[in-house]
Amino acid sequence: MKLKSLLLCSLMASPLSYASTDSDSTTTNHVATIDMAVMAHHPYARATAPGAVNSAVFVHLMNHNKTDRVLVSASSSVAKNVELHDVIKEGDMMKMRQVQEITIPADGMVELKPGSLHIMLFDLEKPLIEGETIDLELSFKNGEKYSFTAPIKKVMAGMKHH
Ligand SMILES: [Cu+2]
Structure with missing residues (x-):
């Protein structure tokens, strides 16, 4: 038994x-x-302009495993809705779109950065103020989770959502 x-x-x-x-x-x-051996390096969240309710998180994700890791979702206590995003070129326009997955190759790195892949924060509970920090939790396809803290920084406003 x-x-x-x-x-x-x-x-x-x-x-x-x-x-x-x-x-x-x-x-x-x-x-x-x-x-698990996924590590977040140089994370930061974009400080919000007055009245803004959305922001983004940028981070270098390193995978020290011998197999790929597939990021499928993220969450944060400061945002009601968090999505994985990429930026694509449509004619002369740069547009953001949601992606279902971000693969971090084995022994490799993916850079989430302005104008490229990023974690999008929607419907913020409060303004993101420079010098403060926010929490993030990443969920991977194999069920693993990884949490990290990102400082809030003032950076140029990125793409607008339409
Ligand atoms: Cu976005």
Whole structure:
């Protein structure tokens, strides 16, 4: 009886452990979910202009795993709605559009930066003031989550949403 439940438990947990243990196969499933090797470097959120209710977060996401990581969503306590965005050129116009996924290649990096990929914050609960910070949580396709803090900085206003 005990053995059976143990087996079931490890079966259920195996996708996670495959996804996050590249070098250390002895790591338990519990530790593996915490010990993921995606790191956020140089994150910042754009300070809002008076009256603005939307903003964006830029960050370099590094993947130190031997397999790709696929970012599928993000959330923050300061925004009601958070989307992954890219900027595409349509004729002479640069337009933002929502993307479903951002892949961070194995042993690679993706730069979320103005005019390119970014995390969009909609319906802010309060203005984003330079010098303060916001929290972000990233969710990956394999179920892993990663949280980081981004300082708020004044940067040139980016693309407008239509
Ligand atoms: Cu956007």
